[in-house]
Amino acid sequence: MTGAVERARADLxxxxxxxxxxxxxGAxxxxxxxxxVDLLAEVHVLMHDLPAAGALWFATGRDDEAARDAVTVWAARFPSDDARWSSIPRPLRLRTGSRDLEELRRRLSGRPRGEPRPPDVVPDEPWTERVLFPAMLVGGLLxxxxxxxIGAWTVLRWIWG
Structure with a gap:
């Protein structure tokens, strides 16, 4: 995977x-x-995606001015614990991270089962609701x-046939 980092630097x-x-x-x-992770966060900053950079730096615990600014924007963009947790890439959620990440994990694991999700976290609708109706509509129209x-062709063949 060192090659991926070197190629990413060359792309930059x-x-x-x-x-x-x-x-x-991908790596x-x-x-x-x-x-x-730090290079990926810097790429996000370069692309003006501060919430994505903030999520990465929150997970790693980086603490400098750029990281604090990005984490502040990330926290404003994702105000609930559920939304913040979901915005952190899965590979970083699976490993031991910063003290703050572990605190977020602890808060989420301490929540009673069945507790409703906060209103700012809207679960994704299933693909069938997004795709099935338009597909059926297009299929019906076709x-x-x-x-x-076919009917017009058949009638015209009767008339001229």
């Missing part, structure tokens, strides 16, 4: 921060070390158009 030097971000995100599940065309 070439002015392609989106490619560096994608490379680092993150395999190697969530602090150097890779069927109607096909039947009209």
């Amino acid at each position: 030097e070439a002015g392609r921060p989106w490619m560096a971000r994608d490379r680092l995100l 993150l599940p395999h190697r969530p070390d602090e150097g890779l 069927w109607v158009v096909a039947m009209v065309l």
Whole structure:
């Protein structure tokens, strides 16, 4: 995975921060070390995505002015513990992180089961609700158009046939 970090640095030097971000995100599940995470956060800052950088720096516990600013923006963007936890990349949530990350984990694990989620965390709707109705509508319209065309062709063949 060192190659991914080196290629990401080369992408940054070439002015392609989106490619560096994608490379680092691809390497993150395999190697969530602090150097890779820190570089990924810096790429997010370069791309003006402070909430993403703040989530990463919160998880690693980095404490400097840039990190504090990004974490502040991240905390404002994700005001509840559930939303903050969900915004941190999974590979970082799975490992032992900063003191603050462990405190967030403790607060979430101490919540009683069945407690409703805060209103600012809206669960994703299932794909069927987003895709099924439009797909059925398009399919139905295509069927109607096909039947009209077939019917017109058949009638015209009777008339001229």
